[in-house]
Amino acid sequence: MNVLGVETSCDETSVSVVRDGNVVLANEVLSQIDIHKAYGGVVPEIASREHIKGITYVFDQAIKNANLNYEDIDLIAVTKGPGLIGSLLIGINAAKVISLNYNIPIIGVHHISGHIYANYIEQGMEFPLLALVVSGGHTELILMKEHFSFIKLGETQDDAVGEAYDKIARVLGLGYPGGPVVDRLAGSGVDNLNFPRPMIQSGDFNFSFSGLKSHVINTHHNMKQRNIAINIDDFCASFQEAVTDVLVEKTIQAKNKFKVKQVIVAGGVAANSGLRKKMKEKITDIPVFFPKMKFCTDNAAMIGAAGYFQYKKYGKADDLYINGYSRLDLE
């Protein structure tokens, strides 16, 4: 089955063709990151305008690079949320046009199911599995007992982990996006600032990063006021160690409780080298999978993969009234 995937929930305009959920025939990604850099983050209205500029081109390129015609597409899978509402609607409406024009069934896909299924591409899945979803907008632990069944075990009560990275980077003057640069500097720093590990022994699978963020900002502020020399690398290392300690420890607790056969990490923060290293060091009894780097950030291949399994599970498509949602439950 050839699935045309469409993803425009944030600042990447992406269209893919994926066969049977794991063979990527094309995955075109037009990133807007350089445009948004100047503003310290994604600006919704600018994102929408850029999606409009690029979307037709990206559709054409995906079909061309897959060496197919629209007549060869069996299903269109489009991200319906969560994300920036204006951006989502551009992908959704473009997908509807193709669906109507070529009479191809269409389904709306949850963005996070896409991030999870990024791990299926070229790797496969074994159930039950535990997914740690970490990105700019999400921090969740999800249990999957079978394909396309998601049980949310816990989630952040305030800031998402990627958001905390961005805000810390802003305070430290490291620019946007914050994740990659903090990760890089952490590599040459020392964890010597004793930052807290919030909720690490809370007994549930929820997270909280807002308090840690405030603590880091206050520490920075106090050191500056007292004219204490600030070592940015140590700040990054101390913050990253605190964050990854919590993420890995909670993952281990959930892994043990639900006796899963594999752990997968999904979302943009899955690209974080500190998290990858610690996860693989601390979990040795079962496999830990990370998506290939190119499938960590937003892309339509993962939507094509997720869409395939969603369609297989429910056996039916959506109608043309699919809408976009800024916030959407996965379960």
Added chain:
Amino acid sequence: MDIRIRLNSQEDTYKLAKILSEYVFPGMIIGLSGDLGSGKTTFTKYLAKEIGVIDVLNSPTFTILKTYKGNFDLYHMDVYRLEGIGYDYELDDFIYGKGIAVIEWCEYIEVMLPEDIIKLSFKFVDEQIRDVLIKGSGKYEKIVEKISDRYSN
């Protein structure tokens, strides 16, 4: 009309949210300001709880907007990233919608806001303590008066 209240703990923040929740109405616009970590999202969390929102309310920074259903619709916005841009037409429908709009970092989109608004500015005093300045203009003056009465009794 404006009043200043000292919040000595998260319980005090909860109490303030609870009092404000008694005066909410469809179409209400609440602006929040204050530094990172000063308690804007915490306040919104408590307010959401008091108006019957069951889902976990967490930070909307990434998508700028998250919508919730309770006894009222709640539109929770964080326009932190619109600093220096000042406007986003996509938010219009929610600022002026049927539900309650709570806008964190509201000073960054001043031109989008109406004359009539209630604004809460949180100020960091120490790890625990915050001062909040509540200002109401137009039809919100009465609400601030009522809140003021609750604190003076």
